[in-house]
Amino acid sequence: MKVAIVVQRYGAEMNGGAELHARYIAERLARHHDIRVFTTCARDYVTWANELPAGPDDVNGVAVERFPVVHERDTRTFGRLSDRVFEHVHSIADELKWLDAEGPTSPSLRRHLESVRDRFDVFIFFSYRYWHAYHGMRATDRKAMLVPTAERDPAIGLSLFPPVFRAARAIMFNSFEERAMIRHAAGTDDLRGAVVGVGSDVPETTDANRFRQEFGINGPFAIYVGRIDENKGCPELFQNFQAYAARMRGQLQLVLIGKTLLPIPKHPRIHHLGFLTDRQKFDAMAAAAVLIMPSYFESLSMVALEAWALGKPVLANGRCDVLKGQAIRSNAGLYYESYGEFAEALDAIVSTPSLAQTLGRNGAAYFTRHYAWPVIERKYLETLDRIAREGPASRPMDPLPGFFARRRSELPAARNVLSRIPSGPSLS
Numbered sequence: 001m002k003v004a005i006v007v008q009r010y011g012a013e014m015n016g017g018a019e020l021h022a023r024y025i026a027e028r029l030a031r032h033h034d035i036r037v038f039t040t041c042a043r044d045y046v047t048w049a050n051e052l053p054a055g056p057d058d059v060n061g062v063a064v065e066r067f068p069v070v071h072e073r074d075t076r077t078f079g080r081l082s083d084r085v086f087e088h089v090h091s092i093a094d095e096l097k098w099l100d101a102e103g104p105t106s107p108s109l110r111r112h113l114e115s116v117r118d119r120f121d122v123f124i125f126f127s128y129r130y131w132h133a134y135h136g137m138r139a140t141d142r143k144a145m146l147v148p149t150a151e152r153d154p155a156i157g158l159s160l161f162p163p164v165f166r167a168a169r170a171i172m173f174n175s176f177e178e179r180a181m182i183r184h185a186a187g188t189d190d191l192r193g194a195v196v197g198v199g200s201d202v203p204e205t206t207d208a209n210r211f212r213q214e215f216g217i218n219g220p221f222a223i224y225v226g227r228i229d230e231n232k233g234c235p236e237l238f239q240n241f242q243a244y245a246a247r248m249r250g251q252l253q254l255v256l257i258g259k260t261l262l263p264i265p266k267h268p269r270i271h272h273l274g275f276l277t278d279r280q281k282f283d284a285m286a287a288a289a290v291l292i293m294p295s296y297f298e299s300l301s302m303v304a305l306e307a308w309a310l311g312k313p314v315l316a317n318g319r320c321d322v323l324k325g326q327a328i329r330s331n332a333g334l335y336y337e338s339y340g341e342f343a344e345a346l347d348a349i350v351s352t353p354s355l356a357q358t359l360g361r362n363g364a365a366y367f368t369r370h371y372a373w374p375v376i377e378r379k380y381l382e383t384l385d386r387i388a389r390e391g392p393a394s395r396p397m398d399p400l401p402g403f404f405a406r407r408r409s410e411l412p413a414a415r416n417v418l419s420r421i422p423s424g425p426s427l428s
Contacts, residue, residue: 001033001388002119006136007126008104010039010066011052012059015278016227016258017045018127018149020302021198025124025147026062028199028377033384036120037064038113040104040132047072048104067109077101086154086414092406095160105131114139122387124172128164129155137164142393145193145383147172150182151297152321157417162186167397170383172196174300176329176426177321184421194383197300199373202309203279208287211280215273220350221253222315223288225281225303226295228260228272233294233317238265240294240342245269248347255288257281285310289356290349298322305371308332308363313349313356315342325425332363 007022014020022037029035037059041050048069057064081098084090113123113136123140125133128148137144146168150156165171165186171193173179183189212218222241228234241254242265256264256272264272276284285291291307293316301323304314308330316323318335327333334349336342349356369375400406 001121001384003029003033003035003384004113004116004120004123004140005029005035005037005126006109006113006123006132007037007039008130008132009042009045010037010059010064011043014043016302018147019045021147021149022126023059023062024198024200025376025380027060028373029380029384030062032377032381035062037062038109039064039066040106040109041066041068042104046075065112067106067112069104069106071103071105073103074101082154085158085411088413089409090411090413091409092159092401092411094409095158095411096406098158099131099134099160102129103131110135110139117143122169122384128161134160134164137167138397141167141397142169142395144168145170145172145387147174148178148182149174149299150178151299152177152181152418152421152423153297154414154418156181156185156421157412157414159411163398165191167393167395168193169387169393170194172380172383174198175322175325177325178299180426181321181421185417194379196376196379197305197371198302199371199376200302200306200309201278202306203282206282206286206310208283211283211287214280215271215284217253217255217271217287219251219253220289221255221271221287222290222292222346222350223255223257223284224292224294225257225285225306228256228258228262228264230262231295231297233296234262236317237292237294238270240339241270242267243339244343244346248343250347250350252289252346252350254292255284257284282306282310285312288312290315290346292346293317293320293323295323296320301326304333305367308360309367309371311360311364313359313363315345315349321423321425325427328425328427330363330366332359332366334359 005026009019041052042048043051049072050068054066054068078101081101085098117140124145126147173195174197253269291314314333316327316335318324318337324335327335334345336345
């Protein structure tokens with residue numbers, strides 16, 4: 001099959017979120033099918049500035065073609081439009097303006113997808129909420145698959161997206177919680193696809209002592225890996241850990257790995273190491289006593305899966321449905337919803353080796369059963385095989401309303417729509 005993968009950014013140096021997810025899937029599927037990636041010239045997900053050259057490229061043996069973004073994101077305009085559609089009655093036109101403000105807006109990418117539509121058997125779009133996915137799926141209607149990477153935030157309540165969900169040839173969900181949320185948002189359980197997630201290239205061997213010697217970290221520590229910003233729950237993590245360090249026994253440290261968008265507290269037991277190579281990251285995780293995931297919004301935590309693959313317990317924010325559900329289903333992590341629960345759960349893990357070892361063993365088994373690459377590849381290949389047998393869908397995507405209907409302010413605030421979507425982990 002000829003398969004196109006369409007994602008907002010793409011590159012070997014982009015090591016997190018949907019972009020890394022897309023690269024992993026592209027490289028794995030390239031072993032079985034003819035794969036080409038279509039993306040933008042952006043490197044930065046905040047500005048969408050054109051930093052990479054337009055045209056063909058090759059990333060780890062996969063053909064890539066980049067298209068320019070017509071404008072960078074204006075954070076003030078995007079914030080104003082977000083308030084409009086998330087908090088107030090609004091119109092379809094308002095939502096389309098919000099989508100353009102969020103970006104990455106690339107009409108040349110959309111035109112190219114439309115022009116090559118007949119040359120590909122299927123187009124796999126990553127990240128439902130961005131301009132490239134919404135307009136690209138309309139341009140490739142009846143041939144579009146979707147990896148939504150949806151989080152429980154107000155964007156899921158916008159009226160633009162239910163027709164996209166319903167028209168997708170298949171939706172590759174990251175978690176059972178994401179599937180339940182999208183089904184409710186789409187107004188139907190009749191969404192074809194599978195709960196898949198993504199694997200990870202976890203090394204066969206790691207060296208905890210090598211990490212300790214390289215960075216001078218002695219004694220037990222908890223680790224956080226990922227972007228250090230407000231949406232990932234890092235301010236609350238800093239507050240909780242500093243209170244824990246002041247009140248609880250022991251000398252547990254906190255090691256932070258990743259790019260920071262926030263000031264790091266000046267605390268003798270908090271160490272920010274910045275961006276590390278994959279080898280250094282996995283050595284650090286092997287040396288850690290526990291991984292802490294404080295995020296409020298996740299569609300799937302790749303770093304939690306990596307910790308479980310290494311046999312490490314996870315302490316997760318229980319106010320994130322996905323993290324809570326994963327902790328319960330795996331029986332490999334604890335979760336918290338207050339400082340008291342954070343402190344007691346963290347202390348239980350670091351002071352009770354038998355508990356930490358049992359959680360770690362459960363995590364390793366859970367990763368192998370559900371997230372090892374052979375499992376992920378099989379689900380994708382089975383879905384692609386089904387689409388190949390069926391051919392293009394017979395029913396097109398619902399069209400956008402006409403000029404006047406688009407401008408009629410009658411849509412409810414997206415946050416109100418979100419509040420009516422059931423929450424909590426999906427355990428059935």
